[in-house]
Amino acid sequence: MSLKAVFSKHTLHFRFEAGTSRGVLTEKDTYFIKIFDSENPKVFGLGECAPLKGLSFDDRPDFELQLLSICENFNTLELDVFPWNINIILEQVLDHAYPSVVFGFETALLDLINGGKRVVFNNAFTRSERALEINGLVWMGNKDFMLRQVREKLDSGYNCIKMKVGAIDFQKELEILDSIRNKYSQHEISLRVDANGAFSMNDVYEKLDKLATYQLHSIEQPIRQNQPELMAEVCKNTPLAVALDEELIGLPDYTDKYRLLKKIMPQYIILKPTLLGGFQQCREWIENANRLKIGWWITSALESNIGLNAIAQFTAEFNNPLPQGLGTGQLYHNNVPSPLEITSGRLHYKPQNDWDISKVGLF
Template sequence: MPLKIVFKPHLLKFKKEAGTSRGVMTQRNSWILKVTDSDQPGIEGYGECGPLPGLSIDDIPDFEEQLTSVCETFNEMDLEVFPFNLSIILEQIVPEHLPSARFGMEMALLDFMNGGKRIIYKNEFSAGQKGILMNGLIWMGSCENMLEQVDQKLSLGFSTLKMKVGAIDFEQELTVLRSVRKRFSKDEITLRVDANGAFQPDEVNEKLKRLSEFDLHSIEQPIKAGQHDRMAEICKSSPVPVALDEELIGIFDYREKFALLKKIQPPFIILKPTLLGGFQHTKEWIEIANRLNIGWWVTSALESNIGLNAIAQFTAASNNTLPQGLGTGQLYHNNFESPLTIKNGYLFYDLSESWELPEIV
């Protein structure tokens, strides 16, 4: 019998408001996929599609209708999946303008091929033997609230903090950074900031100069994506190393990826598989970055634990030693229970814990 894929919407609800320069989120939509084969009863592969509001190119009103069409096409084609034909199936079935759908289907098929046990990539992390170093995320809020978040993350053992900037008063954001640096040197606590493209091109140089006082590891996407000449200038002159994030979204052709990174020459790139079209596309960005001596790390895009688990296992397989952005699993009231756990700033896969998965028919 052919493979069959079905899905179910799931509305994720934040425990606290999540503030960025693009606005405040209290909930987000996700669609959970399930792959089965009647000839292999009991084996179920799970995936997750979750366009990120205001950022994903498939954050569109009719996403569910288009996902339905993709699944119907898949179910009509009498397919079998193997490692050698997975990328071909994805290219033929899922349009490029639905990157989160491609990511979700790729994840579900990989899970199915590995026996339907939520082991997407077999490595020391998924075997419960090794953790992944992470940064602790500080959401935008009042100065007092952000300082509270800093103390909370430090108490949990994080040695790298990533702070959202660009939405509240810049002086208040500097106050938070100053407070951390008064207490901890760069050798004790690594600081990253993420502007989400919030700085204006005519003010960015001054703001980067002021931010450089705090020995920052990097700043993500200081100006809006698409200004390649200006971004190349910033990357060359910035006293704070720049990491591209939104700049990568919507680029799927290998040659275009290479041309972008060769032109801008950023010190780092940030990789979000949900936004980039899945693991195969993410691997291409990594290969190009390595060729051009550009550093990189992987970040989740507010997925549930189903998507986060797959991203974490992919990241572990890449053997990247930088702190990764994989701490979003604790954000929701109604996340799915999973073996994912955080200890002393590391993400672990605890084999003694079990999965709670949705019923999808």
């Protein structure tokens, strides 16, 4: 066996103007990784490298050139892959300065080992024996647009709604939360909010106090990352649960993960394999969180169905009852057709629905 890796760029187009704290998104570039044995190229694994602009550790203008260099180096090594050496390859061949690339290669290698059928983890989810409860994501926009999204999510059967706060008019965001709580109690609908670090040292407690009146499940990243002392103080004194998100980026070392969590002691952490460097990195975060009795859930980061599929299958390896952040598969009108399907706020894998990877562009 001599493994080869090639990649192809694909631009995903949103079905709508997706408002975020970092601006409005209409399209997103992603890179598909194909890994195969040069002696049997018809069997291959697929992965996805999808760095997020302005957020990913490997968001850089020369990303494509670096990815090409990584593939060329990989192709010179004449590697074999087995279940026991995947982590060795990830640690010694790939560079953790490129977490989305590590995630893409890890997914493709796992897919290849399992026969190249997009089954990265063979579990109850991929056998269609289990569905994953997910939160419904409400995108930023004017009040009417956001309320319409909320109604659509609730009508579709979601029991957990997540919305962004802190980037537009905070008072209007409170009004949206108020309108939801006037109709649905916390026992009927769980509400999560994500501040993306929008609050400052001067206003964080005032805003948390106001948000807490709506019986929220949690708030993600209330202040910007890399302020561990302030974040620890916020997590200690907060009136509602705090979940770390961006705070986790750029810490591949196991002991650094533990030190950060031990210092800050958040109520939750949110794991995004694309941003953190793949599944092994997420396992380390989970292990450390469990040691410290910190809750966690897993979230996709605007990947296509190739990446989302792998993340969902990984999520199903754990018996985590919390709603997961895996509802991004319906965002794009040129996504890769897949067995993934959302019904009543749950993500299903329907093996009878075929993959159509002709859109990937590697063939």
